[in-house]
Amino acid sequence: MTTQSSIELKDLILKTDIGTYGPGDVVPDHHVLDLTLAIAPTLVLIEGDSMAQVFDYDDLVADIRHLAGQGHRDTQEWLVTQIAQLCARYTAIDAAEIYLRKVPVGDGTGTLGVRLAVDRADLARLAKAP
Template identity: 60%
Template sequence: MPSLSFIELKDLQIAARIGTYGPDDVVPDAHILDLTLTISTHLVMVPRDEMALVFDYDPLIRRIDTLARAQHYETQERLITRIVEACAQYPQIEALDICLRKRPVLSGTGTLGVRLIVDGEAMTVLRNAMS
């Protein structure tokens, strides 16, 4: 039996408005989210093909989309914080790794991202702080 299970969301372009830019600044044309959720193996190694036995990630994806569209953010870090807080509301999520990237960075090239890894202990602390 596997000891770790993950749900991986990669390269999701979200409709976020982030940052304030001057006339000579490079304005990103995309914000891309990578999110890896650590969940119990019991939610992956299932005895039957039933949605009730697995983690339904669709509501979380809708929540992320709502958060991204909700307001103008000054920083990527604030949007990441709000997404992590949304993830913490799901007890099935034991830990996570999130990265939010923007592109381009310079001369039409490159990506720049902010990554946060929340382990199980930190997730528990966050949940306790939110309750």
């Protein structure tokens, strides 16, 4: 078996403005992000307890929170795309799975979300995009 490692962020509530709603529509209370980042095992299976040896995800989380709060978006897909573009800036990230969902939907219960998985090649293309 090949050694694999990841960082998982679950249930991060984002303060964001997504969608257009009319009278009688259920307006989401919030949007929730799950993010799984594939990183090199050498950044997890370390020789000592030192931040210099690991991927420091704090900047990425701060970038995502800042991005989410920037203006109105019509779609969840656009914010997911922008989060993928942020991930592409970090060379330590080999792949990412992004799941963004809004709560509640429909009859006032449940969630509705968008999931995107990008690999190293996708991240390389996104990093080169203007």
